[in-house]
Amino acid sequence: MSATGIGASVKRVEDHRFLIGRGRYTDDINRPGQLFAVIVRSPVAHARIAAIDAGEALAAPGVVAVYTGADMAADEVGGLPCSWLVYSKDGSEMKEPVHPPLVPDRARHVGDQVAVVIAETRAQAKAAAGLVDVDYQELPVLVTCGDAITDGAPLVWDDVPGNTCFDWEIGDKAATDAAFARADHVVRLDVVNNRLIPNAMEPRCAIGDYDPGSDLTTLYTTSQNPHVIRLLMGNFVLGIPESKLRVVAPDVGGGFGSKIFHYAEEAIVTWASRKLGRPVKWTAERSESFMSDAHGRDHVSHAELALDKEGTFLGLRVSTVANVGAYLSTFGAAVPTYLYGTLLSGCYRTPAIYCEVRAVFTNTVPVDAYRGAGRPEAAYLIERIVDEAARELGIDRVELRRRNFIPVDAFPYQTPVALEYDTGNYDATLDRALEASDWQGFAVRRQQAVGRGMLRGIGISTYVEACGLAPSNVAGQLGARAGLYESAIVRVHPTGSVTVFTGSHSHGQGHETTFAQIVSDRLGIDIEQVEVVHGDTEKIPFGMGTYGSRSLAVGGSAVVKALDKIVEKGRKIAAHTLEASAEDIEFADGEFRVAGTDRATAFADVAFSAYVPHDYPLEELEPGLEASAFYDPKNFTFPAGCHVCEVEIDPETGVVRVVAVTASDDVGIVINPMIVDGQIHGGLAQGIGQALYESCVYDESGQLLTGSYLNYCMPRAADFPFFNVGNHVTPCTHNPLGAKGVGEVGSIGVPPAVINAVLDALVPVGVTGIEMPATSEKVWRAICDAKGDAKGRAVAS
Amino acid sequence: MPTIALTLTLNGKQVSAEVEPNTLLVDFLREGRGLTGTHVGCDTSQCGACVVLAGGRSVKSCTMFAFETEGLEVVTIEGLAPAVVGGELHPMQAAFREHHGLQCGFCTPGMVLSAVDLVRRHPNPDEAQVRHWLEGNICRCTGYHNIVKAVQAGGGGGS
Ligand code: FES
Numbered sequence: 001m002s003a004t005g006i007g008a009s010v011k012r013v014e015d016h017r018f019l020i021g022r023g024r025y026t027d028d029i030n031r032p033g034q035l036f037a038v039i040v041r042s043p044v045a046h047a048r049i050a051a052i053d054a055g056e057a058l059a060a061p062g063v064v065a066v067y068t069g070a071d072m073a074a075d076e077v078g079g080l081p082c083s084w085l086v087y088s089k090d091g092s093e094m095k096e097p098v099h100p101p102l103v104p105d106r107a108r109h110v111g112d113q114v115a116v117v118i119a120e121t122r123a124q125a126k127a128a129a130g131l132v133d134v135d136y137q138e139l140p141v142l143v144t145c146g147d148a149i150t151d152g153a154p155l156v157w158d159d160v161p162g163n164t165c166f167d168w169e170i171g172d173k174a175a176t177d178a179a180f181a182r183a184d185h186v187v188r189l190d191v192v193n194n195r196l197i198p199n200a201m202e203p204r205c206a207i208g209d210y211d212p213g214s215d216l217t218t219l220y221t222t223s224q225n226p227h228v229i230r231l232l233m234g235n236f237v238l239g240i241p242e243s244k245l246r247v248v249a250p251d252v253g254g255g256f257g258s259k260i261f262h263y264a265e266e267a268i269v270t271w272a273s274r275k276l277g278r279p280v281k282w283t284a285e286r287s288e289s290f291m292s293d294a295h296g297r298d299h300v301s302h303a304e305l306a307l308d309k310e311g312t313f314l315g316l317r318v319s320t321v322a323n324v325g326a327y328l329s330t331f332g333a334a335v336p337t338y339l340y341g342t343l344l345s346g347c348y349r350t351p352a353i354y355c356e357v358r359a360v361f362t363n364t365v366p367v368d369a370y371r372g373a374g375r376p377e378a379a380y381l382i383e384r385i386v387d388e389a390a391r392e393l394g395i396d397r398v399e400l401r402r403r404n405f406i407p408v409d410a411f412p413y414q415t416p417v418a419l420e421y422d423t424g425n426y427d428a429t430l431d432r433a434l435e436a437s438d439w440q441g442f443a444v445r446r447q448q449a450v451g452r453g454m455l456r457g458i459g460i461s462t463y464v465e466a467c468g469l470a471p472s473n474v475a476g477q478l479g480a481r482a483g484l485y486e487s488a489i490v491r492v493h494p495t496g497s498v499t500v501f502t503g504s505h506s507h508g509q510g511h512e513t514t515f516a517q518i519v520s521d522r523l524g525i526d527i528e529q530v531e532v533v534h535g536d537t538e539k540i541p542f543g544m545g546t547y548g549s550r551s552l553a554v555g556g557s558a559v560v561k562a563l564d565k566i567v568e569k570g571r572k573i574a575a576h577t578l579e580a581s582a583e584d585i586e587f588a589d590g591e592f593r594v595a596g597t598d599r600a601t602a603f604a605d606v607a608f609s610a611y612v613p614h615d616y617p618l619e620e621l622e623p624g625l626e627a628s629a630f631y632d633p634k635n636f637t638f639p640a641g642c643h644v645c646e647v648e649i650d651p652e653t654g655v656v657r658v659v660a661v662t663a664s665d666d667v668g669i670v671i672n673p674m675i676v677d678g679q680i681h682g683g684l685a686q687g688i689g690q691a692l693y694e695s696c697v698y699d700e701s702g703q704l705l706t707g708s709y710l711n712y713c714m715p716r717a718a719d720f721p722f723f724n725v726g727n728h729v730t731p732c733t734h735n736p737l738g739a740k741g742v743g744e745v746g747s748i749g750v751p752p753a754v755i756n757a758v759l760d761a762l763v764p765v766g767v768t769g770i771e772m773p774a775t776s777e778k779v780w781r782a783i784c785d786a787k788g789d790a791k792g793r794a795v796a797s
Numbered sequence: 798m799p800t801i802a803l804t805l806t807l808n809g810k811q812v813s814a815e816v817e818p819n820t821l822l823v824d825f826l827r828e829g830r831g832l833t834g835t836h837v838g839c840d841t842s843q844c845g846a847c848v849v850l851a852g853g854r855s856v857k858s859c860t861m862f863a864f865e866t867e868g869l870e871v872v873t874i875e876g877l878a879p880a881v882v883g884g885e886l887h888p889m890q891a892a893f894r895e896h897h898g899l900q901c902g903f904c905t906p907g908m909v910l911s912a913v914d915l916v917r918r919h920p921n922p923d924e925a926q927v928r929h930w931l932e933g934n935i936c937r938c939t940g941y942h943n944i945v946k947a948v949q950a951g952g953g954g955g956s
């Protein structure tokens with residue numbers, strides 16, 4: 001291993017600019033002549049917009065324009081598209097109501113975009129936004145999955161009966177029913193996967209910048225995938241050809257999925273800039289983020305697990321209602337289907353699985369991918385019901401898992417829900433976790449806690465997930481409306497330094513370092529010689545961006561493919577220089593060598609001769625040394641692992657303290673262990689946040705009660721111990737790096753481990769169930785209820 | 798609106814400006830002085846992305862008017878280390894890099910400056926002190942693990 005190659009914990013290249021305050025986030029950009037936009041948002045959850053009077057706002061100081069949905073409609077602006085088409089059981093297409101960037105006649109959630117005020121300064125725009133007079137005629141409101149499916153429920157969309165976007169299924173229903181018919185035990189569980197608000201620390205921001213001279217339009221935006229935004233906005237919403245539209249996503253302050261989607265504000269500022277001939281900037285205030293960034297999760301499920309006497313899983317039956325919010329967001333249809341139902345096999349050999357998902361519209365913010373996206377919902381459901389089964393059958397929960405694991409020799413393993421796992425070793429990650437968490441010593445620790453008057457519990461989850469959605473043609477058959485490959489250009493400069501252009505986007509993941517390590521490793525050059533460029537459609541040929549933990553497995557593989565082409569060409573150049581045949585040239589450690597001799601030429605010399613081709617095979621080879629590649633993966637990758645959480649609960653207050661967290665993951669080959677550990681830490685924190693602290697709450701009228709950091713509980717440093725992370729590697733078998741993906745494992749694996757730990761502590765005092773987030777209040781009430789103590793209930797009513 | 802004359806020392810240089818009485822310090826820094834290393838992450842004074850040092854103490858620049866810095870020495874993330882080729886990082890900045898205490902970098906300026914104030918008050922803070930001190934700084938990326946390690950290292954102690 002070289003000092004900066006694959007496997008080295010190289011310090012991050014990008015850190016320096018962030019540490020000295022020279023990062024360049026979208027809101028740090030200001031364009032000459034720039035105007036500021038403020039969005040007028042609906043204060044009510046559901047209303048007919050009877051009239052909008054912008055007269056007073058237009059007369060306010062500094063105001064340049066006020067636009068409404070009618071203005072956009074007059075310009076034939078299209079709706080924000082959904083990039084995945086899902087079919088219902090009966091073969092019908094999902095209901096896909098038009099989602100205009102500014103709503104013309106009806107607001108469907110608190111925060112819905114009703115108008116935009118554009119002024120010379122931000123303060124002027126904000127002041128004038130308050131003067132836009134909108135006549136809202138309120139309509140009945142739906143908030144929860146339960147509200148939406150109630151018979152006779154009011155409708156979010158008049159032409160969507162039952163508020164049902166789609167009613168989808170996966171798996172073999174008859175085979176699953178048969179499995180249940182011969183089961184010795186059936187375990188039943190209702191679970192709720194709480195709605196979350198992603199909260200990347202950088203609020204969204206967008207600047208539209210139309211240049212009347214060149215007729216070029218530029219959008220600077222906080223995006224995880226600028227090319228996707230160019231395609232969606234250019235093609236479907238504003239009708240601007242790719243060649244005339246540039247999308248730049250500079251430094252982005254975290255995404256976690258929430259910056260994948262094409263948002264209304266991007267289209268609004270771009271369209272307004274073209275109308276006004278001046279740049280227009282919009283920056284979200286955090287309260288706007290809460291009511292306009294797509295939310296995550298929000299499933300209500302009933303699950304049943306069929307087992308035989310020995311505890312072998314025979315079948316799993318799942319029925320889920322998924323809240324998609326008021327509109328279908330970019331991946332809103334894919335998350336509760338192909339990223340959820342397909343994962344219900346977990347790590348287990350369950351032979352028959354059937355899952356149905358009814359996706360419903362409600363008067364809430366659209367729901368879409370948030371770190372894990374569908375896979376946390378699947379893992380939570382499986383790992384909760386497996387624990388429940390262990391309790392009901394009196395089988396040790398670790399033993400029950402082991403008995404049902406897909407064994408190492410069964411890979412590649414075809415699940416009954418469409419996926420084929422390429423590789424894994426679930427016993428190995430489990431063993432590692434048990435040892436690292438001192439699972440055996442828990443009984444003693446529990447005893448000690450009793451002495452302090454505390455309830456102590458330990459919980460486990462063994463999960464599998466799927467990253468790098470692929471391949472494109474299969475995804476296309478399943479309804480994807482885009483490709484799922486990644487692109488790269490490797491440009492070798494005349495003196496042998498290298499610039500890599502990647503379609504992946506880094507917003508915290510450290511690609512500028514890891515991708516440079518791949519180059520360093522393959523070309524045998526120092527990492528300081530490598531520059532990684534991303535986030536600009538003008539510089540990068542194409543890209544699908546970064547989400548679903550795909551960057552290394554897909555984007556990194558594209559880089560490898562391009563590097564292979566560079567080496568191949570370099571071999572021919574070296575053959576000419578060294579007067580040997582290309583087949584005899586070996587490349588290692590930055591040198592082309594005639595095999596078995598000491599005749600060699602350095603990579604930098606080959607690069608130089610490619611650009612100064614004086615002694616060069618010009619008849620066969622073009623000058624220059626640059627290669628591009630597109631990589632379309634053959635399959636998903638399947639990271640897996642085991643998470644263990646230990647908690648201590650104060651029965652007097654219900655406060656849950658996380659005392660230990662152990663993560664033992666198999667993310668495939670690791671390029672930079674330091675960065676991988678950091679990704680796992682961050683995912684664990686978000687997963688523990690979901691399990692214990694975070695929840696998006698609307699009241700019955702659709703008002704967002706958790707609309708700021710005062711009432712949406714963001715985890716703080718004091719909420720966590722140090723995390724104990726480690727891995728066991730089984731390389732991915734179908735990509736050239738052997739990498740699987742790491743961005744989401746923490747938020748997928750740990751929530752069930754936390755809740756299983758909380759229940760482990762509470763079941764002995766009579767508590768039978770608890771939902772996320774297990775806040776101190778909820779835990780305290782559960783303890784009171786179990787004791788038959790009316791205290792908790794009295795306060796509740 | 799009548800303006801107020803303001804003179805302060807900003808990142809080591811004396812600066813005079815006319816500010817409106819309701820101009821927030823963060824807006825003065827970002828928009829008035831182009832110091833965009835100070836970030837805005839919330840509108841309820843909770844995230845700490847906007848932390849700067851004023852008179853040596855860490856303050857949330859979104860929660861202070863610009864005119865309140867009259868006569869004070871204000872240090873933003875840009876002023877912590879000389880920004881020249883080969884310029885050395887402040888020990889706290891270096892510790893964040895060494896311990897991978899940042900991912901997206903958005904919370905980082907606030908984290909670093911909060912930490913500088915912590916170790917000024919409590920050299921060699923223990924883990925609990927660091928975690929408690931960072932109550933007002935939210936990071937969504939790192940799970941705080943490496944931030945705590947970095948702060949302890951930058952404070953001369955810890956691992
Ligand atoms: S911007 Fe969030 S605390 Fe100042």
Ligand code: FES
Pocket residue numbers: 201253254508898899900901902903904905935936937938939
């Ligand atoms: S590094 Fe991204 S918020 Fe802290």
